[in-house]
Amino acid sequence: MAVKKVFTKPASMTDKTMHFCPGCTHGIIQRLVAEVIDELGIREDTIAVGPVGCAVFCYDYWDVDFQQASHGRAPAVATGVKRVHPDKVVFSLQGDGDIAAIGTTEIVHAAARGEQISCLFVNNSIYGMTGGQMAPTTIVGQKTTTTPDGRDSSRAGYPVKLTEMLAVLDGVTYSARVSVHSPANVVKAKKVIKKAFEIQMKGEGFAIVEILSTCPTNWGLSPVDSIKWLEDNVLPYFPIGEFKTPGEVSS
Amino acid sequence: MGKVLMKGNEAVAEAAVLGGCRYFFGYPITPQNEIPEYLAKRLPEVGGTFLQAESEISAINMVFGAAGSGARVMTSSSGPGISLKQEGISYIAGAELPCVIVNMVRGGPGLGNIGPAQSDYFQATKGGGHGDYRLIVLGPASVQELVDLTIEAFEMADRYRNPVMILGDGILGQMMEPVEFKVKEIMSGPEKPWATTGAKGRTRNLITSLYIVPEDLEEHCRKLKEKYDGIAAVEKRHESYFAEDAEIVLAAYGTTARICKAVVDQAREEGIRAGLIRPVSLWPFPDEPYFKAADYADAFLAVEMSNGQMVEDVRLSVNGKKPVHFLGRTGGIVPTKAEIYADVKKIAAGGVR
Structure with missing residues (x-):
C-alpha cells in the first residue's frame, strides 16, 4: 500500500537547513510565511525584503526574489521595490x-x-544575533546583558508597543499581534499572516503583523521554560489581537 | 530644440528624465531643492514616481529597493544629507546596484552653511561609507556639462552596476545658463536579468551585500576591485586648457575651474605661461595629464573651495617631481580671480614655499 504524504515542506522553502538556535520559534514563523505564499499561489510574484538580526539569513530559506536591507530600513527598501x-x-x-x-522612522512613515x-x-x-542585549521590547524587569539587574524603567524606560502605535495611523489598513507559542496560536498566526498578504493583493493597503517569539538562548531558559516565560511575562504586556482591521477608520 | 536658459538644479532634473530616470526619492535640503521640486511635477508626466521620503536615510534605501528592482533611479541632496546616505551608498555599492546620486555641495563640516563648497571631495572619492568600494564621481563645471554628465551617469551606472555621483556645488545648482538637450528621445536602460521582478519561470534573484564566509567576501571584494580597475582604465576624463606648454599648471574642478580659466587668460596676457588641467572625472582621477605635465612645468597650483582635498590626488599624480601649491577658500567663499592670480605671480617669481 502506498504511503500517503500528509505533511511536507512548503514549495516556497528551499532545502537549506535553518541556522536558528534550538527552541527558537523563528523557524515556525518562516515556515508559516512559506505556507501562506504556497496557498496564495504567489511564489513567482513575491519579492521579500529581509532584515539584519536573527532573521538575516531568511533569504536562504524562502525560494522567492529577495532583497537584503540594511538594519532598520526594510520598509524603505520595500517601498522602492513596490513602487x-x-x-x-x-x-x-x-x-x-x-x-x-x-528603524522606527522607516516603519512609521511607510x-x-x-x-x-x-x-x-x-x-x-531581546537582541538575539548580537548576544542578548536590551531590545526596545524588553519587558520591565527582564534581564539582558545590558540590563544585568533587569530593565529598570526609571533608567531604561518602557517597551515600545509599535503595533498599537501604528494602528492609530490613517495609512494603516491592518494591525495585529499574534504568537506562535502553542499549536492553537500557530494556526491563528498563519491566518493573520495570510490576511495581511490578502489585504495587499486586494490593494487595500498597509498591514503590520507582530509575531511574539521565544529566545531560549538569550533568555537563558530551556525551550519549554521559554514558552512559560512568554505566557507569564510577554503576553500580559503585549496582548494578542487585531488592533485595526480593513474598513475601520482611526478615531 | 535649440538652447534654453535653465537653472543648474532644474537642468539636472530634466537631464535625469531624458536619461531614463523614472524614480526619484529625496528629502529637502538647500541648495538643491529645485531638483525634487522639478521632478515632483515632471516625473508623473512620463509615468514615473516622485516620492518625498521621511529622511535621507530612507530615501537612499528606497533607491536601493528600486535599483534592485531594475529601475533607473536617482536621489539628490547636499552635504549633511549626503552624509546620512553613506550607509545606504555602501550597501548599494556592495550589492552592485546602479543609481545616480547628486550632491550640490554646501559648506561644512556639521551644519556649516548653504554657501557653495568643494569640501565633500574626500567623502565622494575616497569611500564616504564603510568598506572597500568606489563611486564613479563626475565634476561638471557648467550647466551644460551638468546635463551631459547626468545623462551619461545613468549609462555608466548600468554599464558597471555601480552608483555614480554627480559632485556639483551650490553655485552650479543655482546659476542659470543656456543649455542644449542633445538627447532627443528619452533613454531606457538595458535588460537587467539580475533584478528582483518576481521569480517567474527562473531561479530566484537575490540582492545582497552580505557574504558571511570570509573567503566568499574576499572573492566579492576581489571582483569589485577588478571592476574598479577596469573603470579606472577607461573612464578617466579631463580638460586641458593651455596646459601643453605651461610653466605653472593650475588644478581645479567644477566652479573653481571656471575662475582658474580666467586666471590662465590673464597670466598669458601678462607673459606668464599658465595652464589648467581640469579633472572631469574625480574618481577615477585623471592622474596621467598631471604626471606628464610635471616633466615640463615648474610648479602646480591646486585651487579648491576646501582646506585641501583634491590637492592630495594632484600630489599623488605629480609624485614628487615638482612642487604642488594650494589655494583654498572655505565657508561658502569663492576664491577670486585676483587672489588666485596673485599666487600664480608669486609662484612664477619663485616666491611661494
Missing part, C-alpha cells in the same frame, strides 16, 4: 531592534504613506 513593481506582492520581515529601535506592503515583525524582546 517599481506595484503588481507584485512585497513583504518585509524584521526583528524588534530592527523595526522598533533603529505605514503613514499607506504603502501597499505587508510588514512582519518578530518580537522576542
Whole structure:
C-alpha cells in the first residue's frame, strides 16, 4: 500500500537547513510565511525584503526574489521595490531592534504613506544575533546583558508597543499581534499572516503583523521554560489581537 | 530644440528624465531643492514616481529597493544629507546596484552653511561609507556639462552596476545658463536579468551585500576591485586648457575651474605661461595629464573651495617631481580671480614655499 504524504515542506522553502538556535520559534514563523505564499499561489510574484538580526539569513530559506536591507530600513527598501513593481506582492520581515529601535522612522512613515506592503515583525524582546542585549521590547524587569539587574524603567524606560502605535495611523489598513507559542496560536498566526498578504493583493493597503517569539538562548531558559516565560511575562504586556482591521477608520 | 536658459538644479532634473530616470526619492535640503521640486511635477508626466521620503536615510534605501528592482533611479541632496546616505551608498555599492546620486555641495563640516563648497571631495572619492568600494564621481563645471554628465551617469551606472555621483556645488545648482538637450528621445536602460521582478519561470534573484564566509567576501571584494580597475582604465576624463606648454599648471574642478580659466587668460596676457588641467572625472582621477605635465612645468597650483582635498590626488599624480601649491577658500567663499592670480605671480617669481 502506498504511503500517503500528509505533511511536507512548503514549495516556497528551499532545502537549506535553518541556522536558528534550538527552541527558537523563528523557524515556525518562516515556515508559516512559506505556507501562506504556497496557498496564495504567489511564489513567482513575491519579492521579500529581509532584515539584519536573527532573521538575516531568511533569504536562504524562502525560494522567492529577495532583497537584503540594511538594519532598520526594510520598509524603505520595500517601498522602492513596490513602487517599481506595484503588481507584485512585497513583504518585509524584521526583528524588534530592527523595526522598533533603529528603524522606527522607516516603519512609521511607510505605514503613514499607506504603502501597499505587508510588514512582519518578530518580537522576542531581546537582541538575539548580537548576544542578548536590551531590545526596545524588553519587558520591565527582564534581564539582558545590558540590563544585568533587569530593565529598570526609571533608567531604561518602557517597551515600545509599535503595533498599537501604528494602528492609530490613517495609512494603516491592518494591525495585529499574534504568537506562535502553542499549536492553537500557530494556526491563528498563519491566518493573520495570510490576511495581511490578502489585504495587499486586494490593494487595500498597509498591514503590520507582530509575531511574539521565544529566545531560549538569550533568555537563558530551556525551550519549554521559554514558552512559560512568554505566557507569564510577554503576553500580559503585549496582548494578542487585531488592533485595526480593513474598513475601520482611526478615531 | 535649440538652447534654453535653465537653472543648474532644474537642468539636472530634466537631464535625469531624458536619461531614463523614472524614480526619484529625496528629502529637502538647500541648495538643491529645485531638483525634487522639478521632478515632483515632471516625473508623473512620463509615468514615473516622485516620492518625498521621511529622511535621507530612507530615501537612499528606497533607491536601493528600486535599483534592485531594475529601475533607473536617482536621489539628490547636499552635504549633511549626503552624509546620512553613506550607509545606504555602501550597501548599494556592495550589492552592485546602479543609481545616480547628486550632491550640490554646501559648506561644512556639521551644519556649516548653504554657501557653495568643494569640501565633500574626500567623502565622494575616497569611500564616504564603510568598506572597500568606489563611486564613479563626475565634476561638471557648467550647466551644460551638468546635463551631459547626468545623462551619461545613468549609462555608466548600468554599464558597471555601480552608483555614480554627480559632485556639483551650490553655485552650479543655482546659476542659470543656456543649455542644449542633445538627447532627443528619452533613454531606457538595458535588460537587467539580475533584478528582483518576481521569480517567474527562473531561479530566484537575490540582492545582497552580505557574504558571511570570509573567503566568499574576499572573492566579492576581489571582483569589485577588478571592476574598479577596469573603470579606472577607461573612464578617466579631463580638460586641458593651455596646459601643453605651461610653466605653472593650475588644478581645479567644477566652479573653481571656471575662475582658474580666467586666471590662465590673464597670466598669458601678462607673459606668464599658465595652464589648467581640469579633472572631469574625480574618481577615477585623471592622474596621467598631471604626471606628464610635471616633466615640463615648474610648479602646480591646486585651487579648491576646501582646506585641501583634491590637492592630495594632484600630489599623488605629480609624485614628487615638482612642487604642488594650494589655494583654498572655505565657508561658502569663492576664491577670486585676483587672489588666485596673485599666487600664480608669486609662484612664477619663485616666491611661494
